[in-house]
Amino acid sequence: MTESDSILRRIIDHKNRANPYPLYAELRETPVYHDADGPYVISHYYDILSLLHDPRVSSDARNLASTANDPLAGSEQEEPAALPPGFLRLDPPEHDRLRRITNRPFGPPHSPRRVDGMRGELDEIVKDLIDGITDPDNVDLVEQVSYPFPVTVICRLLGVPREDEARFHVWADTLAASLDPAPGDDLEERNQVTQAARMELGMYLAGLIEERHKNPKDDMLSQLAAGYGQDETMTTMELLSTSALLLIAGHETTVNLITNGMLTLLRHPEYLEKLREDPGLAAPLVEELLRYEPPVQLVPQRSTLADIEVHGVTIPKGSSLWLVLAAGNRDPQRFPDPDRFDPYRKDIEHLGLGSGIHSCFGAPLARLEAQLALSELARRLENPRLLEDPPPYRQNAVLRGPRHLHVACDGIRA
Amino acid sequence: MHDSTLEQLKRSGRIVVVGASLAGLRAAETLREKGFTGTLTMIGDEPHQPYDRPPLSKQVLLGRSPAEHTALPRRRDIDAEWRLGSAATGLDMAARRVRLADGDEVPYDRLLIATGVRARPWPHPAEAELDGVFVLRTRDDGAALARRMADGPRRVLVIGAGFTGSEIASACRERRLDVTVAERGDAPLVGALGGVVGAVAAELQRENGVDLRTGVMVTGLEGDSAGRVRCAHLSDGSTIEAEIVVVSLGATRNTEWLAGSGLGAGPRGIACDAGCRAFDIRGIVTDDIYVAGDVARSPHPLFGYQFLSLEHWGNAVSQAETAAHNMLSESTERRPHIWVPAFWSTQFGVNIKSVGVPSMGTEIVISQGSRAERRFTGVYGYQGRVIGAVTFDNARWLPFYEKLIETTAPFPPTFDNVDRRPEGRQAMPADFPDPSVPTHGPTVTLSGYSPADRRMTFTPGR
Numbered sequence: 118m119t120e121s122d123s124i125l126r127r128i129i130d131h132k133n134r135a136n137p138y139p140l141y142a143e144l145r146e147t148p149v150y151h152d153a154d155g156p157y158v159i160s161h162y163y164d165i166l167s168l169l170h171d172p173r174v175s176s177d178a179r180n181l182a183s184t185a186n187d188p189l190a191g192s193e194q195e196e197p198a199a200l201p202p203g204f205l206r207l208d209p210p211e212h213d214r215l216r217r218i219t220n221r222p223f224g225p226p227h228s229p230r231r232v233d234g235m236r237g238e239l240d241e242i243v244k245d246l247i248d249g250i251t252d253p254d255n256v257d258l259v260e261q262v263s264y265p266f267p268v269t270v271i272c273r274l275l276g277v278p279r280e281d282e283a284r285f286h287v288w289a290d291t292l293a294a295s296l297d298p299a300p301g302d303d304l305e306e307r308n309q310v311t312q313a314a315r316m317e318l319g320m321y322l323a324g325l326i327e328e329r330h331k332n333p334k335d336d337m338l339s340q341l342a343a344g345y346g347q348d349e350t351m352t353t354m355e356l357l358s359t360s361a362l363l364l365i366a367g368h369e370t371t372v373n374l375i376t377n378g379m380l381t382l383l384r385h386p387e388y389l390e391k392l393r394e395d396p397g398l399a400a401p402l403v404e405e406l407l408r409y410e411p412p413v414q415l416v417p418q419r420s421t422l423a424d425i426e427v428h429g430v431t432i433p434k435g436s437s438l439w440l441v442l443a444a445g446n447r448d449p450q451r452f453p454d455p456d457r458f459d460p461y462r463k464d465i466e467h468l469g470l471g472s473g474i475h476s477c478f479g480a481p482l483a484r485l486e487a488q489l490a491l492s493e494l495a496r497r498l499e500n501p502r503l504l505e506d507p508p509p510y511r512q513n514a515v516l517r518g519p520r521h522l523h524v525a526c527d528g529i530r531a
Numbered sequence: 532m533h534d535s536t537l538e539q540l541k542r543s544g545r546i547v548v549v550g551a552s553l554a555g556l557r558a559a560e561t562l563r564e565k566g567f568t569g570t571l572t573m574i575g576d577e578p579h580q581p582y583d584r585p586p587l588s589k590q591v592l593l594g595r596s597p598a599e600h601t602a603l604p605r606r607r608d609i610d611a612e613w614r615l616g617s618a619a620t621g622l623d624m625a626a627r628r629v630r631l632a633d634g635d636e637v638p639y640d641r642l643l644i645a646t647g648v649r650a651r652p653w654p655h656p657a658e659a660e661l662d663g664v665f666v667l668r669t670r671d672d673g674a675a676l677a678r679r680m681a682d683g684p685r686r687v688l689v690i691g692a693g694f695t696g697s698e699i700a701s702a703c704r705e706r707r708l709d710v711t712v713a714e715r716g717d718a719p720l721v722g723a724l725g726g727v728v729g730a731v732a733a734e735l736q737r738e739n740g741v742d743l744r745t746g747v748m749v750t751g752l753e754g755d756s757a758g759r760v761r762c763a764h765l766s767d768g769s770t771i772e773a774e775i776v777v778v779s780l781g782a783t784r785n786t787e788w789l790a791g792s793g794l795g796a797g798p799r800g801i802a803c804d805a806g807c808r809a810f811d812i813r814g815i816v817t818d819d820i821y822v823a824g825d826v827a828r829s830p831h832p833l834f835g836y837q838f839l840s841l842e843h844w845g846n847a848v849s850q851a852e853t854a855a856h857n858m859l860s861e862s863t864e865r866r867p868h869i870w871v872p873a874f875w876s877t878q879f880g881v882n883i884k885s886v887g888v889p890s891m892g893t894e895i896v897i898s899q900g901s902r903a904e905r906r907f908t909g910v911y912g913y914q915g916r917v918i919g920a921v922t923f924d925n926a927r928w929l930p931f932y933e934k935l936i937e938t939t940a941p942f943p944p945t946f947d948n949v950d951r952r953p954e955g956r957q958a959m960p961a962d963f964p965d966p967s968v969p970t971h972g973p974t975v976t977l978s979g980y981s982p983a984d985r986r987m988t989f990t991p992g993r
Contacts, residue, residue: 170930172899172908172948209950210900226880423946434947474927 124150125158129297129514135507137414137517138456141444149430156417156437157427160444162451162468164427168440169473173423176475177208181420181437200319201354203362205475206418212474218349219359222340224481232481235274239486242269243493250529255504258522262494263375267486271367274482275360276336277325288318289368296417297513319357322364326356337363366479373412373518374487378403379494380522381410383503385458392495399488402460406487407446407469409458414443414517416471442468443517501526540640541859544569547629547637548611549619550645550785551575553583554824554847558643559609561855571611572637574629576618579670585844587673588695589877592702594681598674619646622792624811627819640819641858644789644801644809645851647825648782648842653690658752663760664776667695676777680706684774687711688763690749692719694876696779697732701878704739711742711771713749713763716964723874724885724921726962727895728909731902731923732878739879744769752776782842784826794820800828800840805867807854821858823850829868833937834888834918843874871933875926881905884926887919887936890963896943897955900925908932911961912942 127133128140141160144150150158159165168174204215221227246262268286272279291314295307326342333339338360344350351359382389392398419438424431432438445468447455452462470477477483494501501524508519546562548555551573559571575581582601590596614631621630628636650666653659665676680687680703687703689696692714703710716722718729719736736743748766755761762772789796794817795810801822802810807829809820824847828840853868860866875884892911900907900923908928911919916939920932935944943958 167930167934170928172928172931172950173946175949210904210906213906213950422948476927 125152125155131510131512131514134510134512134514134517137443137514138447141441141447144441144444145448148428149432151430151432156439157421157430157432158439158441159427160441160448161428162445162448165440165442165445165468166472168419168425168427168438169468169471169475171425173421173425174438175208175420175422176206176212176418178202178206178418178420180208180422181435200315200358200361203358205362205366209474214349215351215355215359216474216478218344218351219341219363219478222337223478232485235270235482236485236489238273239270239489240493242266243490247493247497247529253499253526253528256498256524256526258379258494258524259372259376259519260521262490263379263522264372266375266490267371267483268368270482270486271364274337274367275363276329276334276338277322277364281321285318285321285364286368288314288321289365292318292365293369293513293516296515315361318361318364322357322360323353326353326360363479367482369516370412370477370479371483371486373516374403374406374483375490376518376522377410377412378406378487378491379524380503380508380519381406381458382491382495383501383524384506388458388460389495389501391460392492396492396496398460399492400484401462401465402491403484403487404465404467405458405460405462408452408462408465408467409446411443411446411467411469412516412518413469413471414441415515416440416442417515442471497530498524499527499530537859537861540569541565541567542569544640545572545638546570546641546643546858547572547574547639548643548645549574549629550643550647550824550826551577551581551613551615552645552647552824552847553581553603553844554645554647554851555643556581556603556609556851557606557848558645558823558851558855559611560606561852562859563607563609565856565859567859569640571609572614572639573609573611574614574617574619574631574637576616576632577669577671578616580613580615582670584668587670588667588698589702591673591677592680592699593705594677598670598677601670601673618788620788622789622794624793624817624820642820643851643854643858644820644822644826645824645847646785646788647847648784650778651780651783653752653778653780655751658754659778660758661752661754661760661776662758663774664752664778666778667699668782676775679775680708684708686771686773687775687777688713688749688771688773689777689779690763691779691781692716692732692736692743692745693722693779693781694720694874694878696777697736697878698876699777699779700736700741701739704741704879709740709742711744711773712736713744713747713765713771715746715748717745719743719745721962721964722890724889724909725892725895725911726964727902727959728921728923729962731905735879735881735905782825784840786826800826802828802838805829805832805869806857806865807850807868808857821854823847823854832867832869833871833939834891839872839888841872843872845873846870871936873929873933882924882926883921884929885919885921886929886933887911887917889919889921889961891918892961892963894942894958895961896958897952898944899928899948899950899955901952901954907955910935910942910944912958915942916940917942917944 124144128137144160148161204212223231243266246265250256250261295311326338329339329342333343341356417439421432421434421436423434449455470480504523504525508522511518511520548559581603583603586601591598618632619629620632628638630636650668666672686709689700689712692712697719700710700712718726719732721729749763750766751764752760753762760776762770764770784800786796793812795802795812803822804816807821807823808816809822810816825842828838830836831839849870850868853866857865872888873886889911891913894912896910898908898910906924908925909921910917917935922929
């Protein structure tokens with residue numbers, strides 16, 4: 118590694134996790150950043166947006182020519198016995214088919230009210246969690262609200278027993294960590310651990326799906342297992358990897374959205390107060406959060422199927438591409454005063470949920486969860502303040518968020 | 532114009548907008564947005580506040596939304612004087628006055644014409660009068676047709692398989708009504724998208740139970756003694772029994788009221804420059820008259836400066852915003868309207884979108900997906916460059932193709948991309964109808980030379 122590529126190292130380095138935004142600004146000085154045989158790193162809003170809609174860009178790891186010097190490489194090599202990739206890591210037509218089938222029990226046109234129909238249930242879950250806070254002097258919002266909330270929701274939606282959470286939490290953690298290059302780790306060993314976790318999760322889900330075949334319930338696993346009355350169905354392996362994808366994505370992203378949200382609000386108490394007065398502010402506020410502190414900071418798993426010119430630079434066919442969504446979201450060419458948190462921003466087409474065919478599948482659910490959790494927290498926490506700023510962060514540079522968020526308040530409102 | 536005059540116009544001038552639909556409303560909103568505080572008059576021939584048309588052939592016909600619930604959302608208060616239900620009947624350019632049907636005259640300092648188009652009626656007036664014969668353009672049309680469809684007619688006949696006709700046929704099938712579509716061309720949508728894509732649309736219709744007749748003309752409509760439409764005669768000698776006939780033969784531009792005004796207005800619309808300023812009959816650009824929306828014809832730099840008139844929702848919005856901006860700007864501050872044409876339709880459960888001008892294309896490549904799966908992207912080529920693209924259930928890729936069009940990328944595209952199939956590596960003729968032979972659109976021919984005396988004649992089958 119040469120001196121000039123140290124910026125990627127610095128972005129990955131855990132000690133810069135709390136505030137990577139100055140590094141992203143530095144990165145934007147070189148719109149197509151590339152060093153030696155490392156990845157091509159894209160940080161400007163419009164470049165990212167157009168690459169997300171560029172059919173010459175693949176999400177399928179098998180198209181990557183070489184990962185020699187890719188700091189995130191290592192998680193790419195799949196073993197033959199492992200689960201096939203979920204649709205997140207597939208291109209059309211396979212991607213389209215799997216995503217389409219998965220969407221039938223989840224969203225319009227087949228299930229238009231699925232997410233909104235969960236509103237009451239979600240509200241109750243969040244209220245119960247906040248009711249469970251016993252010591253207002255020291256609340257860890259991650260442990261007590263922003264982690265258990267989306268996990269409970271995804272379990273109910275899929276039909277995964279909440280009691281098993283402790284088991285798949287470990288697998289989910291391992292798989293999320295595989296996205297991140299923990300410096301100094303033995304890649305080979307980590308690969309094996311990752312694959313083992315995928316397999317164990319797959320076996321676990323296979324058992325549940327087998328059960329649902331026999332005794333269908335009103336949950337997504339049952340509907341996916343039954344094929345939802347359509348001619349297109351998934352193979353068993355596809356069903357397993359899709360369920361694993363939903364379970365993990367439902368685990369690891371909304372947690373950060375809610376935690377980053379509370380952290381941001383505690384740093385901007387005037388908006389916390391406004392949200393308390395007007396829960397209607399939750400919707401635009403969550404959009405601004407997705408711009409300002411996106412839970413998925415970058416998309417490191419794309420590759421080029423052809424030579425692509427970006428910003429005057431030709432990225433050769435077979436290159437690894439990183440799209441730094443969080444840098445694009447703070448691109449001053451796109452958003453005026455981008456480092457300012459402003460929930461009243463009108464023009465807010467952020468990249469927080471991606472764009473194009475891989476745009477976040479769970480977006481409607483994630484938005485609703487974050488809106489409900491933040492407005493409920495704003496309403497009920499009395500005079501909350503941060504006990505630690507910045508809070509300790511998780512290792513992951515891709516799925517970035519605090520590990521704990523310790524807060525003290527004067528009490529919990531009814 | 533001197534600065535002070537412009538300031539005065541902004542502060543206390545009189546702006547008249549003729550046409551109270553999408554383009555008129557968005558222009559009015561933009562004028563206020565830009566600080567125009569003078570008098571704003573909105574003239575519309577229909578009695579309704581501005582409403583949205585795309586739902587009329589979709590949600591309204593499906594009975595999912597009443598026609599009255601299609602009011603256009605407002606971006607802001609426009610504080611206008613509304614003259615609804617009274618059509619503009621004349622224009623005195625020298626005196627700067629618009630004449631209304633009720634005899635009133637409205638003076639202006641700046642005029643915006645956004646009178647749009649109307650449905651081309653069935654050419655035989657007596658037959659067009661029959662009970663059960665419809666066109667679909669206005670809210671009232673939509674409400675009346677939806678009401679009649681809800682009565683459960685035995686069969687609906689749709690004349691013309693352009694986008695509107697195809698959407699009507701789709702709504703019929705979704706309501707489980709028997710429907711026949713009669714189309715002069717060889718396939719539905721052939722005028723807009725060519726025969727290669729038209730063939731997919733034809734399959735789609737037939738698979739969904741539409742009785743699709745192509746290469747035929749309806750030669751006459753026949754009513755019963757009570758004056759209700761009973762059947763239609765086709766040029767192939769067959770007869771279709773139908774209780775509802777929807778005439779869907781394209782649109783006519785609302786420019787008749789400008790005849791004799793000296794403005795360059797005719798059956799093909801009102802010619803204007805890229806800044807939306809109307810031409811007069813001598814081809815000289817006016818300073819105070821602007822046009823926007825379906826009725827406008829403006830030169831597009833990206834398409835060889837061809838004068839394009841686009842019946843596209845997004846074009847109406849964008850052109851209205853540009854016109855409003857330019858009305859209140861110094862010449863150096865004016866902006867061109869260089870919107871890349873884009874269009875969408877939903878029929879038989881398929882989302883169809885296009886960008887660019889596919890109908891200029893001579894060749895097509897299926898660059899992603901496959902026609903057999905009804906999920907694909909078709910790229911149109913013209914003289915070695917990409918000129919347009921269409922997607923069937925594949926719209927998320929469209930911005931990429933729009934950029935290819937904007938940057939005059941070479942055609943056919945040779946690069947690898949996701950979802951490219953073996954069949955999609957070969958360009959083929961796009962198969963548009965010979966423009967000299969009328970299809971569903973040009974069943975009307977034009978005669979005359981100057982825009983003011985250009986006349987339109989209905990041309991029956993050859």
